[in-house]
Amino acid sequence: MRLLQLSPDGSEESALDLHPIITVVNGLGVGGREVLIRAVTSIAQGQAPGIGGLVEAHGVMLDLSSDTLALLDVRTDLDVLLKPSDVPVGSSPAAPPSTIRVSVEQFLHAAPPGRYPRLDQARRGQADAAEALAVLREAAERSQNEHGQSVRHLQRALAELEAATAAVAADDAAAETARSARSTADEDLSALRTELVEQIEQLRSDLDRIDRGLRELSAIDTRPIQVLLDAIAKPDTVEYVPSERAHELADEFVRLQAAAAELEHRLQAEGRDPESAMQRLEAARTELQQAERSMAKPDLSPEDVAELEAAHEEVLEAERRASGRFTRGKRNLDELRAKEQAVLDRVGFPTWSAYVMGAGLLAIDPAAEQRLETARFEFEAAESHWAQISAAIEEDPEHSALLDQLEAVYLEAFDLLGGSEPENLEAALRAHTEAKREVTTEELVDALAYQLELVGLELGDAPSLDRTVVVAEAFLAETSGINARVEELQAERHHVAGALGEAEAEFQSLPLDDGQAGGLIDLTASRNEPVVEFSPEDVAELEAVLAAAAEHEREAADRMEAREALVDAATQVHAVATSKLMKIAAELAEQQGENELPSSEPAFEVPVDDPGSDNGQETLEFYLLARLAGLRNVSFAGAVPLVVDDALRSLPPEGVRSVLAKLERMADAVQIIYLTDDRTVTEWATEVGFERAAVVEATGPFA
Numbered sequence: 001m002r003l004l005q006l007s008p009d010g011s012e013e014s015a016l017d018l019h020p021i022i023t024v025v026n027g028l029g030v031g032g033r034e035v036l037i038r039a040v041t042s043i044a045q046g047q048a049p050g051i052g053g054l055v056e057a058h059g060v061m062l063d064l065s066s067d068t069l070a071l072l073d074v075r076t077d078l079d080v081l082l083k084p085s086d087v088p089v090g091s092s093p094a095a096p097p098s099t100i101r102v103s104v105e106q107f108l109h110a111a112p113p114g115r116y117p118r119l120d121q122a123r124r125g126q127a128d129a130a131e132a133l134a135v136l137r138e139a140a141e142r143s144q145n146e147h148g149q150s151v152r153h154l155q156r157a158l159a160e161l162e163a164a165t166a167a168v169a170a171d172d173a174a175a176e177t178a179r180s181a182r183s184t185a186d187e188d189l190s191a192l193r194t195e196l197v198e199q200i201e202q203l204r205s206d207l208d209r210i211d212r213g214l215r216e217l218s219a220i221d222t223r224p225i226q227v228l229l230d231a232i233a234k235p236d237t238v239e240y241v242p243s244e245r246a247h248e249l250a251d252e253f254v255r256l257q258a259a260a261a262e263l264e265h266r267l268q269a270e271g272r273d274p275e276s277a278m279q280r281l282e283a284a285r286t287e288l289q290q291a292e293r294s295m296a297k298p299d300l301s302p303e304d305v306a307e308l309e310a311a312h313e314e315v316l317e318a319e320r321r322a323s324g325r326f327t328r329g330k331r332n333l334d335e336l337r338a339k340e341q342a343v344l345d346r347v348g349f350p351t352w353s354a355y356v357m358g359a360g361l362l363a364i365d366p367a368a369e370q371r372l373e374t375a376r377f378e379f380e381a382a383e384s385h386w387a388q389i390s391a392a393i394e395e396d397p398e399h400s401a402l403l404d405q406l407e408a409v410y411l412e413a414f415d416l417l418g419g420s421e422p423e424n425l426e427a428a429l430r431a432h433t434e435a436k437r438e439v440t441t442e443e444l445v446d447a448l449a450y451q452l453e454l455v456g457l458e459l460g461d462a463p464s465l466d467r468t469v470v471v472a473e474a475f476l477a478e479t480s481g482i483n484a485r486v487e488e489l490q491a492e493r494h495h496v497a498g499a500l501g502e503a504e505a506e507f508q509s510l511p512l513d514d515g516q517a518g519g520l521i522d523l524t525a526s527r528n529e530p531v532v533e534f535s536p537e538d539v540a541e542l543e544a545v546l547a548a549a550a551e552h553e554r555e556a557a558d559r560m561e562a563r564e565a566l567v568d569a570a571t572q573v574h575a576v577a578t579s580k581l582m583k584i585a586a587e588l589a590e591q592q593g594e595n596e597l598p599s600s601e602p603a604f605e606v607p608v609d610d611p612g613s614d615n616g617q618e619t620l621e622f623y624l625l626a627r628l629a630g631l632r633n634v635s636f637a638g639a640v641p642l643v644v645d646d647a648l649r650s651l652p653p654e655g656v657r658s659v660l661a662k663l664e665r666m667a668d669a670v671q672i673i674y675l676t677d678d679r680t681v682t683e684w685a686t687e688v689g690f691e692r693a694a695v696v697e698a699t700g701p702f703a
Helices: 031-045 066-071 106-110 115-180 182-216 222-232 244-269 274-294 301-321 327-347 352-357 366-395 397-416 425-431 441-454 463-480 480-510 535-590 615-630 652-668 678-686
Strands: 003-009 023-027 053-057 060-063 099-101 239-242 433-436 595-597 643-647 672-675 694-696
Touching: 003 031, 031 672, 053 244, 060 535, 106 535, 106 678, 106 694, 115 463, 182 480, 182 535, 222 441, 222 463, 222 480, 239 244, 244 274, 244 397, 244 425, 327 643, 397 425, 425 595, 441 463, 463 535, 480 595, 595 678, 615 652, 652 678, 678 694
Parallel strands: 023 672, 023 694, 643 672
Antiparallel strands: 003 053, 053 060, 099 595, 239 433
């Protein structure tokens, strides 16, 4: 970023203009010096400086404001003021900051496409803006060439008219003596006839010019471009219709299901039915699992144990009470035994004794062992039967082909339905709909690009939607005044046609001259026939040519100005897109981490064996390196200026020039503003030349 102007009161007279590389400011007062230092310090901190001005970033001029600083992401805590007390003398080189942020350009060069979606979108936006700017610049160049040709044509017409006017004036002077002998009436009649001829010729020339302009403007039809833009901006409502492919898949699914059912029926009749074999296998597996569970030791929880033992204690207590003669005690005993048995059944023990002895008694249950053996034998037989059926099905080409077709239909149907698996696939397919549009957005973009090519705006192969829309809108903005210009030309044509009719009628009413009727003069004779001398008619014709050339030059100038305005607008759009890209890249680079700052810079390298360098000079140069390096990449807009407040005044002239020479090499990266009245610094800046440095005098508010 470069600071180009500071204006305390907003006027050009009081503004202080600064050189983008090195500025030596002379004649600063105490207050003006403080205002300038405070302004640059506020800019570096990203705060409003309190005064107006101009800054430049990426080739774009911007007003100095807090919004501009926020857009450029300018903010740093580094000190941008170098005072005499900051300059080290005779000490070791000041240690530069240990780290700086990765440069935005390096990050953009290293970041591959696809890793950061925000960065990719910003890159596409910046590329589209650059392409649109290139197209508009090409159109502006064509307009400039056209304007140059019209200017040359106008100059030729003016030269020819001046030559013809001079010749006619000479002829008139030579014939003045002969005409003086004629009567006053004849002279007036001849003059009137000549004047009418010139007037008629001029009016006809104006009429031709107007008709030509109307034809050119009528040939520019912007309606197709406007209609296509409206269609892209406001597409038609999407209509949903039954999916033809879904209906085809439903019919195919029904056919294949019927064929599969017929095949399975035949296999069932032949004893090779896979469904019954699978049912047998599942039933055998279930029976085996149940038999194995009946032989397994019950897994009791602490709650089950407590509940079972409590129920048994109640039974024992009831048995003691029931040993008497009362029948009621026996009924309670039966109820408690039933309750105990219910708990035993739930936890998997047939009796209390079995619970006390553990699962050992369960293992010797002959019925359970027989059931388990039978279940294992049946499961093995069912598995063998299923393997035979599966092998037979695999070897049957008809069955395999049918299953492959069904699988293909299932896969395509599920993909068409968006990955869902409905219970009724046929119904879901027949109810499936899809969007229907007469014209797609891609087709509209291609049509719009073709219409732009017809008017001379080439967009290349496969232009993007954003780029095509930007160029079309820019073209419509340029041609928005066509209708008003057509109306002006039509009104002018009506006026010229009326004046031409009156002039021709007056000429026809003139009396005869030398045996020729005024109305019989051929005013439509070819103007391209070679003539030996220039006549007043020739002058009138050249005046008409000059007027037409002037009108064409004005129209070409208007087109050139309009297209240059579009280029300026596109330049702003491109600058905003570039700033957005750089800002996103700067944020991502900030997240990426920090890299080590180089310990030296070629512009500040001091050879160890240089006999002309002393320790103090080398210390100063390394210190300045550290200060400048810290200011190089404070934002994606680049560096902030370094203000040198007469910091080298303690050095001898040779030392000042040596340090300034090294500062000048670093000024391409960091702008330097030197505040001093030192003659050595002023003379050095003058010798460097205005291309690299400038000496400015403080204006009124700064003086």
